[in-house]
Amino acid sequence: MAPFGEPSHLGRKELKLVVFNTSLTGYQEILTDPSYAGQFVLMTCPHIGNTGVNFGDEESSQCFLGGLVIRSLSIGTSNWRCVESLGDYLTKRNIMGIYDVDTRAITRRLRQDGSLIGVLSTEESRTDGDLLQMSRSWDIVGVDLIGDVSCTSPYEWVDKTESDWDFNTNKRDGKTFNVIAYDFGIKHNILRRLASHGCKITVVPATWPASETLIMKPDGVLFSNGPGDPSAVPYAVQTVKELLGKVPVFGICMGHQLLGQALGGKTFKMKFGHHGGNHPVRDIRSGRVDISAQNHNYAVDPATLPEGVEVTHINLNDGTCAGLAFPSMKIMSLQYHPEASPGPHDSDLVFTEFIELMKQSEL
Numbered sequence: 001m002a003p004f005g006e007p008s009h010l011g012r013k014e015l016k017l018v019v020f021n022t023s024l025t026g027y028q029e030i031l032t033d034p035s036y037a038g039q040f041v042l043m044t045c046p047h048i049g050n051t052g053v054n055f056g057d058e059e060s061s062q063c064f065l066g067g068l069v070i071r072s073l074s075i076g077t078s079n080w081r082c083v084e085s086l087g088d089y090l091t092k093r094n095i096m097g098i099y100d101v102d103t104r105a106i107t108r109r110l111r112q113d114g115s116l117i118g119v120l121s122t123e124e125s126r127t128d129g130d131l132l133q134m135s136r137s138w139d140i141v142g143v144d145l146i147g148d149v150s151c152t153s154p155y156e157w158v159d160k161t162e163s164d165w166d167f168n169t170n171k172r173d174g175k176t177f178n179v180i181a182y183d184f185g186i187k188h189n190i191l192r193r194l195a196s197h198g199c200k201i202t203v204v205p206a207t208w209p210a211s212e213t214l215i216m217k218p219d220g221v222l223f224s225n226g227p228g229d230p231s232a233v234p235y236a237v238q239t240v241k242e243l244l245g246k247v248p249v250f251g252i253c254m255g256h257q258l259l260g261q262a263l264g265g266k267t268f269k270m271k272f273g274h275h276g277g278n279h280p281v282r283d284i285r286s287g288r289v290d291i292s293a294q295n296h297n298y299a300v301d302p303a304t305l306p307e308g309v310e311v312t313h314i315n316l317n318d319g320t321c322a323g324l325a326f327p328s329m330k331i332m333s334l335q336y337h338p339e340a341s342p343g344p345h346d347s348d349l350v351f352t353e354f355i356e357l358m359k360q361s362e363l
């Protein structure tokens with residue numbers, strides 16, 4: 001095993017939940033996805049780093065994850081967009097990385113036993129017993145992680161997907177919708193896709209009161225993705241509750257889980273979660289199957305939801321709930337990532353559905 005990233009590793013240790021990610025590409029979007037706070041990400045793809053990094057692929061301004069675990073670190077980089085090597089990028093951001101690890105063996109163990117708390121330490125004097133003891137001193141359950149990743153004051157977002165990369169443009173009619181986006185750890189590509197679909201967005205902190213949002217008279221509200229246990233952030237569930245039925249809402253991942261709780265449902269921790277860009281999801285209403293980007297450790301238990309709430313999508317790998325709707329309340333949500341980054345773009349049309357939901361409430 002060999003460390004990379006932060007050079008003065010000495011004396012450092014991190015305790016985090018170890019999750020495996022099955023994406024073949026997109027390590028930079030993964031590193032900068034705030035939803036990975038509290039976790040070590042182990043990539044199942046054996047060769048990482050070959051395209052380096054570039055500043056257009058960041059999903060937030062920081063790396064919030066605890067560390068990166070990989071099989072093999074590319075010895076060179078080759079890509080026209082590359083500005084830096086993966087190792088240098090992690091070094092500058094003080095993120096630990098480790099390579100030459102048997103990632104296949106760890107993945108098999110996590111699939112069998114469920115996700116585990118890991119320790120990444122450079123304190124060579126630590127015994128295996130010490131490390132085991134340390135791993136038992138922390139848990140992701142019950143910890144509020146969104147407080148550390150949310151913005152601290154509201155700001156406007158204007159950037160669209162760059163025209164070279166944009167797609168799905170024929171469904172747009174140019175009308176502008178004012179959207180308030182709750183930042184529980186929001187990924188930039190959610191904001192870019194909303195902007196490309198004609199939204200004018202104000203991003204607000206996780207603690208932004210519902211009453212302030214209503215004063216701003218938005219056409220719709222987005223509840224973003226975000227790290228950790230949805231049961232550890234009752235203040236966010238309360239905000240969602242206060243907005244339900246008053247304005248069209250769209251929840252993505254953490255936002256979906258908070259909506260599930262606000263509607264009276266329960267969430268539970270999954271065995272090893274879903275992390276990767278190759279999960280098939282079926283829209284039960286149309287029968288359409290999308291290959292989706294996923295990143296979550298918790299899920300909504302549909303059996304606990306009240307009457308009127310529809311399960312709209314299911315994950316075809318394990319049958320878990322992947323989307324909800326409550327049409328009369330103008331609520332829609334997805335457990336996975338229509339914004340991709342990284343991953344397939346199949347579900348981008350969902351942003352059009354949100355626009356339609358906002359249009360309907362104008363009538």
Ligand SMILES: NC(=O)CC[C@H](N)C(=O)O
Pocket residue numbers: 035224225226227228229230252253254255257295296297298299
């Ligand atoms: N990507 C996300 O929003 C993650 C959702 C949630 N906090 C989980 O880990 O289940």
